[in-house]
Amino acid sequence: MTAMEAEPNTNHPAVSYGKLGVLLVNLGTPDGTDVTSMRRYLREFLSDRRVIEWSRLFWYPILYGIVLNTRPRKVGKAYELIWNKELNESWLRTYTRNQAALMTEAFGGQPQVIVDWAMRYGRPSIASRLDALQKAGCERILVFPLYPQYAAATTATVNDKAFEALLGMRWQPALRTVPPYHDDPVYIDALATSITKHLATLDWEPELVLASFHGIPKSYFEKGDPYYCQCQKTARLLRERLGWPKEKLQITFQSRFGPEEWLQPYTDATVERLAKEGVKKIAVINPGFVSDCLETLEEIAGQAAESFHHNGGEKFAHIPCLNDSPEGMAVLNHVVRRELEGWLY
Ligand SMILES: C=CC1=C(C)c2cc3[nH]c(cc4nc(cc5[nH]c(cc1n2)c(C)c5CCC(=O)O)C(CCC(=O)O)=C4C)c(C)c3C=C
Ligand SMILES: [Fe+2]
Ligand SMILES: [Fe+2]
Numbered sequence: 001m002t003a004m005e006a007e008p009n010t011n012h013p014a015v016s017y018g019k020l021g022v023l024l025v026n027l028g029t030p031d032g033t034d035v036t037s038m039r040r041y042l043r044e045f046l047s048d049r050r051v052i053e054w055s056r057l058f059w060y061p062i063l064y065g066i067v068l069n070t071r072p073r074k075v076g077k078a079y080e081l082i083w084n085k086e087l088n089e090s091w092l093r094t095y096t097r098n099q100a101a102l103m104t105e106a107f108g109g110q111p112q113v114i115v116d117w118a119m120r121y122g123r124p125s126i127a128s129r130l131d132a133l134q135k136a137g138c139e140r141i142l143v144f145p146l147y148p149q150y151a152a153a154t155t156a157t158v159n160d161k162a163f164e165a166l167l168g169m170r171w172q173p174a175l176r177t178v179p180p181y182h183d184d185p186v187y188i189d190a191l192a193t194s195i196t197k198h199l200a201t202l203d204w205e206p207e208l209v210l211a212s213f214h215g216i217p218k219s220y221f222e223k224g225d226p227y228y229c230q231c232q233k234t235a236r237l238l239r240e241r242l243g244w245p246k247e248k249l250q251i252t253f254q255s256r257f258g259p260e261e262w263l264q265p266y267t268d269a270t271v272e273r274l275a276k277e278g279v280k281k282i283a284v285i286n287p288g289f290v291s292d293c294l295e296t297l298e299e300i301a302g303q304a305a306e307s308f309h310h311n312g313g314e315k316f317a318h319i320p321c322l323n324d325s326p327e328g329m330a331v332l333n334h335v336v337r338r339e340l341e342g343w344l345y
Contacts, residue, residue, distance in 0.1 A: 016137030020113050020343055021173065022336055023129055024100050025158045026146045026291065028121030029090040033079040038072035039102050045121045050157035052258075053220070077293075082297040093119070095291035096146070098324035099332060106333050109342065114138060120158050127165035133173070140174045140343050144336060146290040148187055149230035150180040153214055178339050182230040183237055186334040190327035191234075191243045191287050198319045199283065206283040206317065208248050210270065211235045212304075213288040214295060215253035215262040227261055254297050254304075271304045275311035282308065283317040290328070292321045 019067045030041035046052055046067060052059055084091050100117040107113040114136055118129040126143075134142055145158035159177045166172045181187050195209065213231045221228045235251040242249065254267035265285075274282060284304060285297045301318035322328030337344070 008085045014040075015171075016135065017139055018062075018112060019131075019133075019137040019139065019277060020134045020146060020300065020340070021133035021136075021138030021141035022103065022113060022115045022135065022340075023126070023127060023141060023162075024095045024096060024103070024115070024117040024144050024146055024332070025162075026092060026117075026119060028119040029121060029155065030076075030079065030095045031214070032088075033076045033083055035072045035076055038076040038079070039068055041122050042075065043068055048121075049154075050160065051153045053217075061205045068185060077292060078298045081302060089211050090293065090294040091292050091297065095321075097142070097244070099146075099291075099329065102324055102329050103333060106329070113237075113344070120161060126158065130162060130165045131169075134169060134171070138173050140176070142178065142336065142343070144178040144332075144339075144341055146286070146332075147181045148180060148184075148290070149213070149227050149234065149288055151227040152220065152225055153216060155180065176339060176343075178335060180226075180230055181331070181335050182234045184335065187331045188237045188241050189236070190322055190331045191238050193327050194236075194322060194325070195242065195283075195285055195319055198317065202283075202315075202317055204281055204315050206281045206315070207279050208250060208274075208282055209319075210250055210252050210267065210282060210284045211238065211287050211334055212252045212254045212267040212284050213263075213286070214255050215259070215266070215290075216263075217260045217262050219260060221263060231288060238287065245250055254299060266273075267300070267304060268307065271308050273306045275313035278312070280313055281315040283319055284311065285319040286321055289321045289325050290332075296321055 028041065028045060030037045046063055046124065058066050082091065087094055088126050096117045100115050103115045107115060111323065114133060116129045118124050118126045118132055120126065128143065143159065143162045147154045150335060162175060162177070166175065174337040200203065214224060216227055231251065250270070252267040252270045253263040254266050256262045256266065262331045271282070286300060289296050296318070305316040305318065322331060
């Protein structure tokens with residue numbers, strides 16, 4: 001890293017320098033499950049043009065007139081079911097903080113590296129942590145949107161916010177962003193190990209496993225978002241790595257929002273159909289989620305399991321996300337080291 005030259009005739013303020021920052025960024029989380037916290041969180045989230053691409057003239061009356069008056073209470077109840085009561089926060093927040101702490105440990109031999117974490121929506125904000133890293137002397141910062149598959153609604157909006165934060169800085173750090181790692185062998189290996197390990201804890205074997213990814217509206221795909229194809233590739237590589245036939249690992253898309261058509265096949269409809277067709281035992285994995293959150297713990301482990309049982313299914317297992325497990329950390333550390341090449345000596 002660069003060293004500052006002494007400048008005896010100038011009188012500039014004390015500056016920190018010579019550090020390398022890594023900022024892990026996940027989607028976000030409300031501060032609490034109460035209606036006010038949920039409303040603040042959903043307002044920020046659903047005002048993002050990368051998430052809802054409809055014209056503001058059309059969307060804002062719906063958002064402020066209907067969605068923000070009904071959804072906070074409903075979603076708050078869902079969050080209550082999956083809240084990390086011990087720490088009074090969402091699991092997404094707990095896992096993201098743990099990931100940063102474990103990555104800090106992994107960089108123990110390289111004290112010039114500072115690892116931090118932020119949320120795209122809610123706290124801590126990307127701007128506040130980039131500012132802290134810059135003040136701590138980071139001349140170079142790697143921003144890591146925690147999404148294996150790229151989507152404009154997730155990866156791009158994190159990057160937008162990061163570059164926006166630099167607008168106000170006199171001394172900008174150099175910024176790099178982590179590209180999608182949907183086909184990285186270390187990631188595929190970690191998913192395969194996670195499935196194998198989890199299935200070994202059951203006293204039954206699933207007839208098939210669903211790889212359920214968060215959906216996006218079909219129109220986003222048609223406009224050129226690579227997300228769908230990256231999800232397909234992850235699922236194919238995972239199937240090949242496990243040596244399974246096509247029917248044993250099937251891809252689905254969950255968490256629809258709004259009236260548009262989203263990527264198909266839908267997870268909820270598939271779970272219901274399978275149960276009605278007489279499939280008795282299934283497992284579901286969420287390869288696109290780095291950490292467990294509302295969408296995996298409540299929508300899959302809660303709602304999808306209930307629907308499967310209600311429609312005649314007998315055994316349902318939710319395979320946890322990689323979270324802060326050794327396999328999960330191996331993926332994050334591997335991707336970060338790869339992307340720091342040329343910056344880290
Ligand atoms: C049009 C709306 C949405 C798009 C597009 C979308 C894409 C998308 N989202 C994730 C990951 C997560 N989404 C989460 C929650 C969530 N998502 C939407 C809407 C869209 N997502 C809403 C409104 C919500 C909030 C909950 C709700 O009201 O239903 C979460 C969980 C966050 C948590 O705190 O637990 C994650 C993670 C991806 C990966 C993605 C596109 C690929
Ligand atoms: Fe979402
Ligand atoms: Fe949802």
